[in-house]
Amino acid sequence: GAFAATTGTARAAESDPLITEPQFWAQGFGDGVDATPYGLPIEFESDVIRRNVEWLTADTISSINFTPIHALDGTITPQGCAFERHHSGAIELRKDDYRLMINGLVDKPLVFTYDDLERFPRENHVYFCECAANSGMEWAGAQLNGAQFTHGMIHNMEYTGVPLKTLLTEAGLGAAGDLAGKWVYVEGADASSNGRSIPMEKALEDCLVAFKANGEALRKEHGYPVRLVVPGWEGNMWVKWLRRIEVMDAPVEAREETSKYTDTLADGTSRKWTWVMDAKSVITSPSPQSPITHGGGPLVISGLAWSGHGAITRVDVSKDGGKTWQTARLARPGEKRALTRFYLDTDWDGQEMLLQSRAIDDTGYVQPTKDQLREVRGLNSIYHNNGIQTWLVNPDGKAENVEVS
Amino acid sequence: GAFAATTGTARAAESDPLITEPQFWAQGFGDGVDATPYGLPIEFESDVIRRNVEWLTADTISSINFTPIHALDGTITPQGCAFERHHSGAIELRKDDYRLMINGLVDKPLVFTYDDLERFPRENHVYFCECAANSGMEWAGAQLNGAQFTHGMIHNMEYTGVPLKTLLTEAGLGAAGDLAGKWVYVEGADASSNGRSIPMEKALEDCLVAFKANGEALRKEHGYPVRLVVPGWEGNMWVKWLRRIEVMDAPVEAREETSKYTDTLADGTSRKWTWVMDAKSVITSPSPQSPITHGGGPLVISGLAWSGHGAITRVDVSKDGGKTWQTARLARPGEKRALTRFYLDTDWDGQEMLLQSRAIDDTGYVQPTKDQLREVRGLNSIYHNNGIQTWLVNPDGKAENVEVS
Amino acid sequence: GPLGLGRPATPDEIAAWDTDVRPDGTGLPDGEGDVWTGEELFEANCAVCHGDFAEGVDNWPQLAGGFGTLDQDDPVKTVGSYWPYLSTTWDYIYRSMPYGNAQSLEPVDVYALVAYILYSNDLVDDDFVLSRDNFLDVEMPNAGGFRVDDRAETEYPLWRGEPCMENCKDAVTVTMRAAVLDVTPDDGAE
Amino acid sequence: GPLGLGRPATPDEIAAWDTDVRPDGTGLPDGEGDVWTGEELFEANCAVCHGDFAEGVDNWPQLAGGFGTLDQDDPVKTVGSYWPYLSTTWDYIYRSMPYGNAQSLEPVDVYALVAYILYSNDLVDDDFVLSRDNFLDVEMPNAGGFRVDDRAETEYPLWRGEPCMENCKDAVTVTMRAAVLDVTPDDGAE
Numbered sequence A, B: 001g002a003f004a005a006t007t008g009t010a011r012a013a014e015s016d017p018l019i020t021e022p023q024f025w026a027q028g029f030g031d032g033v034d035a036t037p038y039g040l041p042i043e044f045e046s047d048v049i050r051r052n053v054e055w056l057t058a059d060t061i062s063s064i065n066f067t068p069i070h071a072l073d074g075t076i077t078p079q080g081c082a083f084e085r086h087h088s089g090a091i092e093l094r095k096d097d098y099r100l101m102i103n104g105l106v107d108k109p110l111v112f113t114y115d116d117l118e119r120f121p122r123e124n125h126v127y128f129c130e131c132a133a134n135s136g137m138e139w140a141g142a143q144l145n146g147a148q149f150t151h152g153m154i155h156n157m158e159y160t161g162v163p164l165k166t167l168l169t170e171a172g173l174g175a176a177g178d179l180a181g182k183w184v185y186v187e188g189a190d191a192s193s194n195g196r197s198i199p200m201e202k203a204l205e206d207c208l209v210a211f212k213a214n215g216e217a218l219r220k221e222h223g224y225p226v227r228l229v230v231p232g233w234e235g236n237m238w239v240k241w242l243r244r245i246e247v248m249d250a251p252v253e254a255r256e257e258t259s260k261y262t263d264t265l266a267d268g269t270s271r272k273w274t275w276v277m278d279a280k281s282v283i284t285s286p287s288p289q290s291p292i293t294h295g296g297g298p299l300v301i302s303g304l305a306w307s308g309h310g311a312i313t314r315v316d317v318s319k320d321g322g323k324t325w326q327t328a329r330l331a332r333p334g335e336k337r338a339l340t341r342f343y344l345d346t347d348w349d350g351q352e353m354l355l356q357s358r359a360i361d362d363t364g365y366v367q368p369t370k371d372q373l374r375e376v377r378g379l380n381s382i383y384h385n386n387g388i389q390t391w392l393v394n395p396d397g398k399a400e401n402v403e404v405s
Numbered sequence C, D: 001g002p003l004g005l006g007r008p009a010t011p012d013e014i015a016a017w018d019t020d021v022r023p024d025g026t027g028l029p030d031g032e033g034d035v036w037t038g039e040e041l042f043e044a045n046c047a048v049c050h051g052d053f054a055e056g057v058d059n060w061p062q063l064a065g066g067f068g069t070l071d072q073d074d075p076v077k078t079v080g081s082y083w084p085y086l087s088t089t090w091d092y093i094y095r096s097m098p099y100g101n102a103q104s105l106e107p108v109d110v111y112a113l114v115a116y117i118l119y120s121n122d123l124v125d126d127d128f129v130l131s132r133d134n135f136l137d138v139e140m141p142n143a144g145g146f147r148v149d150d151r152a153e154t155e156y157p158l159w160r161g162e163p164c165m166e167n168c169k170d171a172v173t174v175t176m177r178a179a180v181l182d183v184t185p186d187d188g189a190e
């Protein structure tokens, strides 16, 4: 596993043959520039992949997999390992076969081809996309042993696309009259057709009809050729293979916004329209899949923080399960509705640690503990578990997903 | 080719069967979440790949390929299609086999394992990396017919790594005495071992010993597991598979800084130590590989601008070969030594255009014309051709690499 | 529009894609379907996953029952026990089911299937015939069970405020461990 | 160091990797090599690419000749015509050649090969023996041909200043077209 492969061995006082003896890679040829017209990660990184959890769903077609966040750094998520959530599998839809309809309360119902979309003024933005069910398996307590599984339903990409507002304006919103209380319903071209209702205010604020991510075309599994980007709001609303946009005077209350993506409280009543992803963070390393292999001494604690409300302004880290906290270093100032990387450069005494991180955003929201959330919501909410995560790090450097008092 | 594949066909007044008839992707299953643990672009994007130009080099081992910038948007370059330049091929070097030596005028010569590097405080930065030979085939005139070939020796990634300064400080710079006039020599672990000398001032300013790019491990072809990042300076200095750093009181004047990467002027004398990449820009679409397929009307002109001196503050676009200019829209404010995406949202009258772009950076440097450069340097400089590029766009939307009076 | 891009959608095109059905019945097409027709259709097309009585097979969704469980551990959320609007069932089946051959049912089939699922949930009698006319008469038991997101009132004030940095707790003990549960895929964890 | 990371490099390790040779001869190891030994080595290990007389084969680098071409069209840049320091030849051959089996030559081989390449360039006689002692005596013809980057003085002032936006030229004509040349790989362009 990754453990063995990253363990250095050059501690000896005698000379290291890797240095004193000529190595074949320092003498012979490597691959030429025609070897990989489109490249993949090197074979030694073959464990840095999306993983699914078989017992979570009845099959892999309507299912989820997880970004290997424990092995990533920085903030951009490569498309190749960015988590997937499908309700009827990732479909193959050619640009030539792509059509986007805008209808409903618009002046002129329109159909766009893919090429049409590329003729509208474009924008570029980096946003995180988090599934509302991220960490959902942890409501009843520590369950999955790895940041990939507890927090990996998230990715962060630079999108290029056309503001939804621009397309709505092209169809004309005059017919909608007073825009207060109006809705935009969006649905996909796949067989699940995953429809969601979005309040007009959000649709006009920052939603993006995106066709590129991290510079290149969206991947098949992320909605090629066109997906909706709904910054800061739950991933289910980021409709993939976007095929229709309808302006309405009420929400559809589709299956994905009634049966699913509603949050049941302890008394059996449920919250609906819980769209925003509250501020959250997780330490990605050390973590169960990314143990400390070097013993005591200098240690970089690294993690991610994000908020659907705005920018991360501060992240605190605790090594003792929340008794005391230190403010971590943000790699770059938090950006609105995008992942922020934090680091705590510390000196490990080799003793047990109970690692936690706590995100704070520019609305003053402080990431709560899991118990604080449970106090309000009970154990059955499924979605929106943004409670503080704890990793128990043993003196041998191994880490485990635990909960603390 | 990409041309046919992106041409929309839904202009007819009658109903489109792609909408009125159920399509198989709207009924059956797509791929499940176990299909691609690490994904690749969809098959329809198979032309968005690195390409090499066979006649440029004797073989593909010491050679170059080109980023398909004509097909990308935004600013991040996916690693999979980011250009490669090797002098002895892309080697396979395990993290376990990786060693980094710091020696020379340091207090204590040190050897680091890969794991050691991950224990130093890290930084994240987005930087462009441009080969000094980018556009080098165009000195004598318009030659290669595509932005990928004329300007594709560039990529732009979010790097995670340890400042070179931190590692030098760990070895101790006391022994170097006065740091003015001191140099840092860096070399790689591959068979070419590509050594370059970097002035101490730059080494301490912003050089990064990087191990991740765009969130994940560097790809083999970009120096896995560790490369040097020398922001704003020519790509040849960004030593891959970095194995040794020596502090010196003079430059090595190695082959890559004497025989190569020196710029010969018309009188036969040459410039050396031409490290900074001056401000430059190119329109990526429309361009020869990315023609206009939709006829007259709304047209997005899209391109990239960058400067090794600092941030791009403005880009102008001309449609008439430089007679008149309009200031383009920057997708996001220019970042220091990183690619900036610009757009000109325009209305095409369907007539011939001579498209040009002109970058301006925060030092006030204005990208010159090719003729202005030739006036100073002649035709034999090979490197650092940052002259203004012209695309001739015909009424049929096809574009060609040309030069104008 | 301002840029003149796109082309007008034809009525046929809109009819083909604009199939959403809303809580007030907007979008329901003509037609009707009875419980027994629904049962036959369900057995043929749905029961392999959802069970003959919509009780669910293995890990596939259960569509009936679960009444009274919403405030219990592991609530059973079905069309009967949880879904607030009947329109959602109609809309979802018409657009997404049967799984593997979606968007293949006729409106009359969907009326019948919805009638059968209501019957499986003891919400209608076996002679029930569903149509646009009586659609809103069906009472959904959990219709009143939802409230609009109130985190801004019920939670945010609680979490805001200067967070504690020192002496935040007296003691910390581990109360639960994922390793004990051992449900993590093996390749993923060390 | 401040963090105590890494371990001391041993003298053997430094010796193994610290092989760079600088213009003043710093880094040159013991040993010597003569032109005729060099010729034999060159024929056996180098000539297949660089030619028997270092004149280059096909697209592989030419190492000799090219004198007087630096101010001509397509200058021929060789060790003789272009390289300012002899140290670079030593350093590069020792670290990077022969291509495909680099870092395999002994210092004495490199002395001999460099002597032969100098001879091929008519820079030394056929009885020449290269060693650390006479290394700096070899005069490299283009040693004075380089100046440090002067763009800041010779170019930047020219390009700076408010750029022209209107009526910047009277007429524009196309002076050169890539399609005429037709050297672009086919797959890449439409």
Ligand code: HEC
Pocket (backbone or CB within 6 Å): A058, A062, A086, A087, A088, A192, A255, A259, A260, C042, C045, C046, C047, C048, C049, C050, C060, C061, C062, C063, C077, C078, C079, C089, C092, C093, C097, C098, C099, C100, C113
């Ligand atoms: C091959 C298995 C399969 C068949 C056959 C099938 N379904 Fe489903 N059904 C599913 C799956 C899987 C889901 C959940 C899909 C998802 O979550 O994306 C589902 C969901 C549903 C739901 C929503 C359940 C909920 O709680 O949200 C309804 C209602 C439904 N199916 C009805 C039907 C009907 C009616 C038929 C037949 C016409 C049918 N299904 C055929 C597998 C099947």
Ligand code: HEC
Pocket (backbone or CB within 6 Å): B058, B062, B086, B087, B088, B192, B255, B259, B260, D042, D045, D046, D047, D048, D049, D050, D060, D061, D062, D063, D077, D078, D079, D089, D092, D093, D097, D098, D099, D100, D113
């Ligand atoms: C299989 C082909 C091959 C063989 C054999 C070979 N070389 Fe080379 N040589 C090359 C290539 C290719 C380059 C340029 C490499 C690059 O640019 O990265 C080169 C570059 C050089 C250069 C620098 C040329 C310049 O203008 O920068 C020298 C000097 C040289 N070789 C000497 C030698 C000697 C001495 C030997 C034998 C000991 C040798 N070569 C064997 C292919 C070869």
Ligand SMILES: [Ca+2]
Pocket (backbone or CB within 6 Å): A043, B092
């Ligand atoms: Ca291999």
Ligand SMILES: [Ca+2]
Pocket (backbone or CB within 6 Å): A092, B043
């Ligand atoms: Ca296929």
Ligand SMILES: [Ca+2]
Pocket (backbone or CB within 6 Å): A246, C018, C019, C020, C027
């Ligand atoms: Ca509708």
Ligand SMILES: [Ca+2]
Pocket (backbone or CB within 6 Å): A266, A267, C071, C072, C073
């Ligand atoms: Ca309860």
Ligand SMILES: [Ca+2]
Pocket (backbone or CB within 6 Å): B246, D018, D019, D020, D027
């Ligand atoms: Ca040295």
Ligand SMILES: [Ca+2]
Pocket (backbone or CB within 6 Å): B266, B267, D071, D072, D073
């Ligand atoms: Ca001349």
Ligand SMILES: [Co+2]
Pocket (backbone or CB within 6 Å): A132, A234, A261, A262, A273, A274, A275, A276, A383, A384
């Ligand atoms: Co929600």
Ligand SMILES: [Co+2]
Pocket (backbone or CB within 6 Å): B132, B234, B261, B262, B273, B274, B275, B276, B383, B384
């Ligand atoms: Co240069």
